[in-house]
Amino acid sequence: MRIQTKLSRKSQKESKPLSIIIYTVVAILFVVVVWLNIVVTKAGKSSLLENDNLKPPPKPEKLEDRKGGAIIEDASLNDGEPTIKTPNGSVLPSAKALLSRPPPYGDSQVRFFSDTMIDSPNTVVTAYHRVPSKFHAGKYDEWMKNILSLQDAMVIFTSDDMVDQVKNMRQHALDRTVIVTLELNDLPYGTLYPTKFWEDQLKRDPEKRIHxxxxLFWIWLSKSWFVNEAIRLNVFQSDLFMYSDIGCFRMKRYNSKTMIQHREVVPPNEMLQMAHHKPNPPKEDLFNDKYRHFENFYHSGSQSVAYKDTWIKFHEYFLDTIDRFLEKDMILVEDQAILQSVCLSHPEICVYIPFTEVRDNHYFGLRYLVHYGGKFNFWSFNAGSPLIMLDLANAVEQFGHVQSVYSSIDFPESI
Incomplete structure (x- = not known):
């Protein structure tokens, strides 16, 4: 027993240096792994074109703030306009009231800068108002130069103090530029609901520190309204309209080019949308919980393109979806959630291009389709059907409407 004890103690003494070596190696490996992770993350960020939003949304401060909206007693209700009732008893104007309200601007606020305006089959619609938001004004000034350098016919909604700046950036295309001056407080959703309503929306926003x-919500929610106003004016006699956030063009890849060169990729009766992640529809058709269920959130909303009749119908569905959100006490602070809910509720009007199909930004890649054209695998929500492959150009040519057809991706050799 004594011999065994001595041997045991001796082996323990010999094992101590070995343990120290093992711990040292493990520590070094840990440091190396952490360092590699940092390097790979930075490299990944630099390799993604203009993409600021690929990560899941930041952890919200208090998810409980999303529920239990304030009682709104000072909502201005116009005689004869439809109303809705929220779960807490507030009576609010229906968003569909905007369909019958006159535009909040006059003819003098529709600004032309050339005696002869061209006709164009396509119109790009965008908007910009300076408000506190995710990025400072200097960033937007940089990005505006890129989108406004396009050769496409364009309708731009902005405030009066921005007219000269926008006009200067469109000097090359004054015969295809219309600026509609509209002050921030005159945006349709800002006047539809009272200030107390919007203060409550911001209070319940899980990302209020960012937004x-x-x-800012007024601008986001007005996207389909902007396009419908451009359709109503239809200065360029267009039948295809593309909405683009003014901050989508963060690099100079498309500068001075005509963006819409392949309108044949746009289906005749559906709105073409961008899926920034793999489409994985939630069970419900009203969805605004990207914080708990990020895996079900895929609608970009930064760009959309469709023919004018589809835009008009989509706008009506959008207004109805806003009403349904409020009737269920769901917040309106994410236009992407409302847009995705429109497509979930009315799948026949939406078709998506998954981000894997474009050699472009995950969120802003719709411009790639209309600029380069080709054959793409599109996705459409169809009562649980996982994937519908569409070769839109060939389907429209052969059948007069979209058929479910498999097609391989046809990328240009050089971009």
Whole structure:
């Protein structure tokens, strides 16, 4: 027993240096792994074109703030306009009231800069108002130069103090530029609901520290309204309209080019949307919980393109979806959630291009389709059907409407 004890103690003494070596090696490996992770992350960020939003949304401060909206007693209700009732008893104007309200601008606010305006089959619609938001004004000034350098016919909604700046950036295309001056407080959703309503929306916004102002929601929610106003004016006699956030063009890849060169990729009766992640529809058709269920969130909303009749119908569905959100006490702070809910509720009007199909940004890649054309695998939500492959150009040519056809991706050799 004594011999065994001595041997045991001796082996323990010999094992101590070995343990120290093992711990040292493990520590070094840990440091190396952490360092490699940092390097790979930075490399990944630099390799993604203009993409600021690929990660899941930041952890919200208080998810409980999303429920239990304030009682709104000072909503201005116009005689004869439809109303809705929220779960807490507030009576609010229906968003569909906007369909019958006159535009909040006059003829003098529709600004032309050339005696002769061209006709164009396509119109690009965008908007910009300076409000506290995710990025500072200097960033938007940089990005505006890129999108406004396009050769496409364009309708731009902005405030009066921005007219000269926008006009200067469109000097090359004044015969295909219309600026509609509209002050921030005149945006349709800002006047539809009272200030107390919007203060409550911002209070319940899980990302209020990033979004910073409820006026930002007015701009986001007005996207389909902007396009419908451009359709109503239809200065360029277009039948195809593409909405693009003014901050989508963060690099100079498309500068001075005509963006819409392949309108044949746009289906005749559906709106073409961008899926920034693999489409994985939630069970419900009203969805605004990307914080708990990020895996079900895929609608970009930064760009959309469709023919004018589809835009008009989509806008009506969008207004109805806003009403349904409020009737269920769901917040309106994410236009992407409402847009995705429109497509879930009315799948026949939407078709998506998954981000894997374009050699472009995950969120802003719709411009790739209309610029380069080709054959793409599209996705459409169809009562649980996982994937519908569409070769839109050939289907429209052969059948007069979209058929479910498999097609391989046809990328240009050089971009």
């Amino acid at each position: 910073r102002s409820y006026q």
